[in-house]
Amino acid sequence: MRKLYFLLPGTDGKFACGGLWAELKTVKLAANICNVEVVTYRQREPDKPFLDDLLKNQNNENLDDVIFVISWGFDIAKLAPKLQKYNVVYHAHSAGYKFNLPPSIPIITVSRNTMGYWGQKAPHNLIYYLPNQISEAFTNLHFKRDIDVLVQARKSSEYLLTQLIPELQKKCHVFVVDSYIEDLPGLFNRAKIYLYDSAEYWALQNVSEGFGLQPMEALASGCQVFSSVNGGLSDYLDPGFNCYKIAGYGLEYDVQRILKVLESPVSLNLQPEVLTEYRTENIIKKLTIILLEINEFFDHKKDYAGNIPELTQIRLTKLLLERVYGKIKKKYLQKH
CATH class of the missing domain: 3.40.50.2000 (Glycogen Phosphorylase B;)
Structure with a gap:
């Protein structure tokens, strides 16, 4: 298993929110499977590596042997190109951000709703579904409710x-x-x-x-x-x-x-049975399978380039024109 670098803008102060806590939970869960480390890229923090330093330091570990996990939606459009020569995974929470991802970046989604969004928008990327964890602390204690x-x-x-x-x-x-x-x-x-x-x-x-x-x-x-x-x-x-x-x-x-x-x-x-899907044991099992597949993919990517035509606007227009032409031709042949 490659080491995972979870990229976050920062881990406190103005970056504190539900999305940050959910990502830090994922870091803890992934630590049960492989080596993990949080890397910041906007706010320098004394106990964590900073992304720019990591990329500049030639004496650092071989970055071919790590996977960068990016997740902060508003920053993905800048982070993905910056890391294009490395192994990158997008951990997708919300959907609707105005950016595209190359097929070389696998996508792990936290909901089926988000998975459906990326399944349409990025049909040639590897896409996985890993829901957020619901801690065992959230259970009905049968207290008197006041x-x-x-x-x-x-x-x-x-x-x-x-x-x-x-x-x-x-x-x-x-x-x-x-x-x-x-x-x-x-x-x-x-x-x-x-x-x-x-x-x-x-x-x-x-x-x-x-x-x-x-x-x-x-x-x-x-x-x-x-x-x-x-x-x-x-x-x-x-x-x-x-x-x-x-x-x-x-x-x-x-x-x-x-x-x-x-x-x-x-x-x-x-x-x-619905709740079981979101508990720790199931999340770790799913994440293990997902990471094994992603590691295999990055092994393959070293030797082979992606070759499935992407659904660009130009290609979609071309396909639409071909379909219209095909219908017109069919009608013409039926009449003659």
């Missing part, structure tokens, strides 16, 4: 924060989180209902919801979940069966449904 409705302000829609929450606060106990929570599993185990509405946030970012950890973590902890189903959320959310669709038609209808769920003894649950 919070009726829980919502995290970050990524929440204007409708949720300015209309739905104020209306619910008149009728039940609502807890709005607007800062970092150390014990999120404990908080989910205190809540009866969790609200998540990220479609507006990601539309403004002009990219997709990559995975949507919080609704699954809430479900795993025994919460009833009202959520949007955009992007990666559509991988596992099944409205009417394991969750409820938020922002459904009108404010009054949302309030009515939420209060009904609070009063009802019947609950919607995430089936155990």
